Each structure stands twice: as structure tokens, then as C-alpha cells.
Amino acid sequence: MDTNKIIQQLVQGRELTNKLRDAQFHDSGEDLVIRICNTFSNTLSILRNCNGRKSQDSGDSSLKDPRGSYKRRKCVASRTNISSALTDDGYAWRKYGQKQILNANHPRSYYRCTHKTEQGCQATKQVQKIQDDPPKYETIYSGHHTCKNTLNPCHHSTSNHSSLLISFSLEQEGKQNYKPITYNNGSDYLC
DNA sequence: AGAATTTGACCGCT
DNA sequence: AGCGGTCAAATTCT
Structure with missing residues (x-):
């Protein structure tokens, strides 16, 4: 193409x-x-x-390993999203760390896919507030979702935007639906 | 009780 | 040596 x-x-x-x-x-x-x-x-x-x-990464290297010999993920394809609010991307994330970053006013939060353990999904994201007023958040996505996300989308009858958001989210993530609900501090997004 | 978050420690990279 | 990413025990939440 x-x-x-x-x-x-x-x-x-x-x-x-x-x-x-x-x-x-x-x-x-x-x-x-x-x-x-x-x-x-x-x-x-x-x-x-x-x-x-093209051929650069092809799957992510073995990042894991028990303590003492784990390898850090490096040069994994990532996407950056800057938003004025913490928005739900349709996936279930579990927070696994938070760090104060040098020269940054706000700590950076680290999330991985909730289904990492059951399905070995390697998707991770980092969320950092980069501006106070108006608030702006930078979200860096790494890895791809290999999980079958079992969460169902919310269909709020009051939301007229949901269909729009769904279609764009589908494009963005390649699958799954958008659930227009508030960000829940990194835990699973449930309707 | 089980799941999720917090937080200090550990480890690799530069 | 310092920074950033991850682990895992402790704590909190549901």
C-alpha cells in the first residue's frame, strides 16, 4: 500500500x-x-x-526474569498522547510504580496491562502531568496489547459523543472500544 | 479475602 | 554515580 x-x-x-x-x-x-x-x-x-x-523490533525482548537479572525494555515502539484530561483508553491498566522525574514538577506513573499475568500482555504506559493550568497529561504507550480485553464498553445513554469516540479509539488502538468514563487512578475501568 | 495501589529498593543503562 | 524503569512487600480499598 x-x-x-x-x-x-x-x-x-x-x-x-x-x-x-x-x-x-x-x-x-x-x-x-x-x-x-x-x-x-x-x-x-x-x-x-x-x-x-521495519524489521527492527519484532516483538519485545525478554524483559522479565526474576530479580537480579531482568532486562530493561529498550527502544520499544511507543506512542505519545497529550491530553487536557486523564482519559480512558479502553484498556484495563494496573499501576505498578511511580517516580519523581528529574526536572519534572509532577511524578510519573507507570502502568501495565491488567492481563499481563494471565495473558502475558506486554503493553505498558507512562502517565505524567506536564502542565498545571490548564492541566495537561502526557501518556506514553509502549508495547502492544496481546490480551483479549474482557471489559465491555459503557453505553451511556446520555453521551452523544460516544459513537464518535469509539470510532476514533478503534483507529488509534486497532481494537477495543472506548469507554467514556472518568479515569480511575490506574485501576480497572468498570462500568 | 482478594484485588489494587503505594513506595522503597533494586538493577541496567549512560 | 545518577537516573529511570521495574519489582515486590506493605498497605489500602472493595
């Missing part, structure tokens, strides 16, 4: 969304537009990754 054309189209879409965001800076719509921008950015970075260095 012609990934260059796809990238070109996505770039155009992102730019248009940026213009839209600048034009209408109202609270309710802004968050959604930011999400859309992030989706474009993520898709682009994924495509560029595939384009640039």
Missing part, C-alpha cells in the same frame, strides 16, 4: 483539525478536538514507524 499517501491525508486531516481547534476554543468541544488531533498524531507516528524501520 502507499503509506506516503496515507500519511499525506492524515497530515492534512490533522492540520484541518488544528485549525478547527484554534477557531473554536470552547471548553466542551476543545477536549474532543484535542483527542482527534492526538489520534492523527498517533496514527502518523505508527505509520512512520512502520515505514522507517
